[in-house]
Amino acid sequence: MSSARDDGRVARAARQRHDRREQVLVCAERVFSRKGYHAAGVADIIAEAGVARGTFYLYFESKRAIFDELLGRLLALLAGSVKRIDVAPGAPPPFEQLLANVNRVVDTLYDHREMTRVLLRTAPGIDADFDRKLEESDGRLRAIIESALATGETMGLVRPCDHELASLCVLGTVKEVMNHYTVEAGGRSVDRRRLARDLLEYNLKGLFR
Amino acid sequence: MSSARDDGRVARAARQRHDRREQVLVCAERVFSRKGYHAAGVADIIAEAGVARGTFYLYFESKRAIFDELLGRLLALLAGSVKRIDVAPGAPPPFEQLLANVNRVVDTLYDHREMTRVLLRTAPGIDADFDRKLEESDGRLRAIIESALATGETMGLVRPCDHELASLCVLGTVKEVMNHYTVEAGGRSVDRRRLARDLLEYNLKGLFR
Amino acid sequence: MSSARDDGRVARAARQRHDRREQVLVCAERVFSRKGYHAAGVADIIAEAGVARGTFYLYFESKRAIFDELLGRLLALLAGSVKRIDVAPGAPPPFEQLLANVNRVVDTLYDHREMTRVLLRTAPGIDADFDRKLEESDGRLRAIIESALATGETMGLVRPCDHELASLCVLGTVKEVMNHYTVEAGGRSVDRRRLARDLLEYNLKGLFR
Amino acid sequence: MSSARDDGRVARAARQRHDRREQVLVCAERVFSRKGYHAAGVADIIAEAGVARGTFYLYFESKRAIFDELLGRLLALLAGSVKRIDVAPGAPPPFEQLLANVNRVVDTLYDHREMTRVLLRTAPGIDADFDRKLEESDGRLRAIIESALATGETMGLVRPCDHELASLCVLGTVKEVMNHYTVEAGGRSVDRRRLARDLLEYNLKGLFR
DNA sequence: TATGAATGAGTCTTCATTCAT
DNA sequence: CATGAATGAAGACTCATTCAT
Numbered sequence: 001m002s003s004a005r006d007d008g009r010v011a012r013a014a015r016q017r018h019d020r021r022e023q024v025l026v027c028a029e030r031v032f033s034r035k036g037y038h039a040a041g042v043a044d045i046i047a048e049a050g051v052a053r054g055t056f057y058l059y060f061e062s063k064r065a066i067f068d069e070l071l072g073r074l075l076a077l078l079a080g081s082v083k084r085i086d087v088a089p090g091a092p093p094p095f096e097q098l099l100a101n102v103n104r105v106v107d108t109l110y111d112h113r114e115m116t117r118v119l120l121r122t123a124p125g126i127d128a129d130f131d132r133k134l135e136e137s138d139g140r141l142r143a144i145i146e147s148a149l150a151t152g153e154t155m156g157l158v159r160p161c162d163h164e165l166a167s168l169c170v171l172g173t174v175k176e177v178m179n180h181y182t183v184e185a186g187g188r189s190v191d192r193r194r195l196a197r198d199l200l201e202y203n204l205k206g207l208f209r
Numbered sequence: 210m211s212s213a214r215d216d217g218r219v220a221r222a223a224r225q226r227h228d229r230r231e232q233v234l235v236c237a238e239r240v241f242s243r244k245g246y247h248a249a250g251v252a253d254i255i256a257e258a259g260v261a262r263g264t265f266y267l268y269f270e271s272k273r274a275i276f277d278e279l280l281g282r283l284l285a286l287l288a289g290s291v292k293r294i295d296v297a298p299g300a301p302p303p304f305e306q307l308l309a310n311v312n313r314v315v316d317t318l319y320d321h322r323e324m325t326r327v328l329l330r331t332a333p334g335i336d337a338d339f340d341r342k343l344e345e346s347d348g349r350l351r352a353i354i355e356s357a358l359a360t361g362e363t364m365g366l367v368r369p370c371d372h373e374l375a376s377l378c379v380l381g382t383v384k385e386v387m388n389h390y391t392v393e394a395g396g397r398s399v400d401r402r403r404l405a406r407d408l409l410e411y412n413l414k415g416l417f418r
Numbered sequence: 419m420s421s422a423r424d425d426g427r428v429a430r431a432a433r434q435r436h437d438r439r440e441q442v443l444v445c446a447e448r449v450f451s452r453k454g455y456h457a458a459g460v461a462d463i464i465a466e467a468g469v470a471r472g473t474f475y476l477y478f479e480s481k482r483a484i485f486d487e488l489l490g491r492l493l494a495l496l497a498g499s500v501k502r503i504d505v506a507p508g509a510p511p512p513f514e515q516l517l518a519n520v521n522r523v524v525d526t527l528y529d530h531r532e533m534t535r536v537l538l539r540t541a542p543g544i545d546a547d548f549d550r551k552l553e554e555s556d557g558r559l560r561a562i563i564e565s566a567l568a569t570g571e572t573m574g575l576v577r578p579c580d581h582e583l584a585s586l587c588v589l590g591t592v593k594e595v596m597n598h599y600t601v602e603a604g605g606r607s608v609d610r611r612r613l614a615r616d617l618l619e620y621n622l623k624g625l626f627r
Numbered sequence: 628m629s630s631a632r633d634d635g636r637v638a639r640a641a642r643q644r645h646d647r648r649e650q651v652l653v654c655a656e657r658v659f660s661r662k663g664y665h666a667a668g669v670a671d672i673i674a675e676a677g678v679a680r681g682t683f684y685l686y687f688e689s690k691r692a693i694f695d696e697l698l699g700r701l702l703a704l705l706a707g708s709v710k711r712i713d714v715a716p717g718a719p720p721p722f723e724q725l726l727a728n729v730n731r732v733v734d735t736l737y738d739h740r741e742m743t744r745v746l747l748r749t750a751p752g753i754d755a756d757f758d759r760k761l762e763e764s765d766g767r768l769r770a771i772i773e774s775a776l777a778t779g780e781t782m783g784l785v786r787p788c789d790h791e792l793a794s795l796c797v798l799g800t801v802k803e804v805m806n807h808y809t810v811e812a813g814g815r816s817v818d819r820r821r822l823a824r825d826l827l828e829y830n831l832k833g834l835f836r
Numbered sequence: 837t838a839t840g841a842a843t844g845a846g847t848c849t850t851c852a853t854t855c856a857t
Numbered sequence: 858c859a860t861g862a863a864t865g866a867a868g869a870c871t872c873a874t875t876c877a878t
Contacts, residue, residue, distance in 0.1 A: 668871090668872065668873085669872075669873060669874085670873095680874085681875085681876080684873095684874070684875080689873075689874075690872095690873065690874095691873095
């Protein structure tokens with residue numbers, strides 16, 4: 001039996017444990033963003049977080065594990081910000097849904113610039129396992145894009161084209177653009193709405209007049 | 210004084226030296242492609258090449274140096290395959306020049322699949338120096354693209370848009386697509402001409418019908 | 419805020435850290451003395467100290483650094499044991515001061531036989547930097563000797579002679595003698611007082627009857 | 628049977644072989660003198676001599692061996708330049724014999740400055756074997772000195788003292804002085820006669836007026 | 837005999853992880 | 858829970874020596 005007082009203690013302890021974890025996580029993110037996965041040492045992370053070496057391993061299994069968690073979170077957020085286009089009667093017009101998607105993606109990545117930078121620049125090539133994870137993420141996103149393309153084509157909105165290639169192109173434009181505007185961190189702040197609109201417009205209309 | 214016989218010897222020796230270097234270079238490329246820069250050890254490279262440790266250092270200063278050379282070669286080829294659009298009277302039509310550019314880029318990257326894979330997946334984040342090199346390369350390519358866009362806009366061929374963003378998009382589509390079709394090395398062989406045409410078409414016309 | 423308990427912990431930790439350092443230092447001294455700088459590997463040092471490879475680098479930057487510290491300590495002790503002759507009225511007679519100097523030098527070197535052996539036998543030629551350090555040390559010692567000679571000559575105690583050469587001779591006798599009696603470590607123990615007296619006598623009176 | 632012509636060929640070949648050896652030996656001496664035994668690589672020696680790697684090993688067993696030979700030569704010359712004092716009736720006066728010895732030693736060492744530098748600075752500590760060799764050489768020299776001291780004491784020329792220590796002192800003064808004036812290679816050229824005289828005078832008369 | 841490409845044992849150093857306090 | 862000293866596997870690089878031509 002645990003008394004109410006104990007419950008309080010336990011709860012507080014759990015909260016503290018959670019907070020500590022988050023703090024280390026945030027510091028690790030900064031460090032990974034600054035130096036990349038390989039150049040970042042556990043020493044850097046604990047220095048940034050102000051905890052002891054042993055403490056780090058109290059909360060995380062390994063350097064790989066903390067990176068995994070960080071990356072996983074971003075990928076999950078990303079996955080969550082892309083919604084399938086709803087073509088049910090009464091749903092908002094497809095273009096608006098597309099724009100909303102792009103806006104959410106841009107926001108997500110921009111809100112997590114540090115980790116986005118890591119994702120787009122240093123995550124591939126760390127590990128066969130990470131590579132697989134990234135490919136899965138890309139695959140999921142591309143599947144959604146391709147289904148949207150198929151719908152669009154059926155509805156006569158999208159010109160007939162190779163959907164595989166097209167989905168790659170969409171992904172490529174987002175990655176390259178977000179990598180660019182995410183890296184120039186300190187510089188001029190970005191107008192996210194315009195960015196999203198332009199990005200979408202590019203993919204829809206291309207360059208031709 | 211060197212006899213004709215000596216000349217022959219010297220020439221043969223130089224050729225052999227060159228061949229050996231190339232051999233190690235090729236093997237290193239394979240290893241880097243397979244494991245990425247960090248996971249690849251000098252041990253892997255010499256095992257692949259079937260030479261001794263010392264032999265490696267006979268031809269290359271360090272692991273970094275051989276990677277640098279490999280990367281530098283690809284970037285040079287890439288730089289060489291993109292030509293500025295010639296708008297002088299009598300020059301081929303812009304579209305043909307664009308397509309020729311895309312064809313050359315696709316060929317270059319596909320001919321050097323292994324290193325392209327490395328370039329697109331594991332090169333960023335190795336080193337501040339490498340990052341700078343890649344950014345320079347991207348910058349050069351984007352400058353050419355932007356100048357083409359400016360020309361196109363003047364000629365009324367290109368719709369008014371943010372050239373900075375557009376050049377990023379072009380780069381992004383090429384990277385993502387080539388990364389994709391380059392990684393699936395063993396699989397179905399790719400129709401490069403179609404790929405180039407589709408890539409160009411996507412960037413020019415976008416998705417809209 | 420740190421509690422008294424923390425203070426205790428911190429103090430103990432500092433002491434332990436210091437002790438460990440000393441222990442490795444002493445072992446390194448033994449190893450260097452036994453094998454010389456070049457033949458001595460970090461492997462030998464850690465084997466002697468019974469610590470792991472990493473532990474060594476926890477306390478010292480490199481093999482060179484630990485050697486530097488060891489050598490620096492001895493040179494500092496040596497510099498500290500030679501005092502300028504005081505000719506102020508009321509100061510002890512010059513001969514006594516000389517003898518005291520020689521006694522201190524002999525004691526210092528004999529108390530650190532191991533490192534003295536290293537200093538006199540293997541330190542030169544390691545490195546341009548070490549050579550400079552040794553030359554500086556010799557230079558300092560010789561400057562003191564030469565000033566003593568100048569004083570002695572003024573006072574009519576020392577015969578006119580080339581002080582540069584004389585200081586070299588003094589240094590030479592001390593080095594050779596101490597090298598000899600320091601190397602035969604295990605053998606008959608040395609009467610330091612007699613050694614110092616004889617050394618001084620030799621330099622003052624020479625061999626002639 | 629070999630014809631006279633063959634004899635000539637053989638002789639010429641032997642001479643050539645000998646010359647080549649000498650040439651490499653001289654170059655090695657320069658290199659050892661410049662960099663010390665350890666820092667000097669076989670690569671440095673063959674570069675200086677302008678021969679191929681393999682050629683080096685055609686004439687010398689190893690880096691150690693060529694150093695050994697160089698050192699051995701100097702030690703032999705040195706041993707040859709110190710002669711026992713002849714007290715037979717009619718022999719030159721002892722002082723003259725002493726001075727002649729010192730002169731020969733100074734000349735020998737100064738004529739082979741490069742190797743002397745190596746001998747005095749970097750030879751000890753290379754190897755247990757080298758150390759033994761040097762000790763033997765020192766031992767031989769000291770035996771001669773001690774015998775001279777014994778004779779001198781018997782003749783009432785030398786004051787009673789510890790001959791062991793005295794022989795060390797003599798050796799020490801010669802080493803230190805010669806090291807000094809041998810190292811400052813480029814500088815003012817040295818008056819060897821004066822050096823020898825002063826050196827002898829120091830050892831005989833000491834510093835006292 | 838001369839060459840110089842090839843060798844591989846040996847050395848230093850780093851850093852993710854563990855564990856006694 | 859927190860700490861940080863200790864660990865040792867792993868990796869890059871050197872260089873004296875060998876050997877096929």
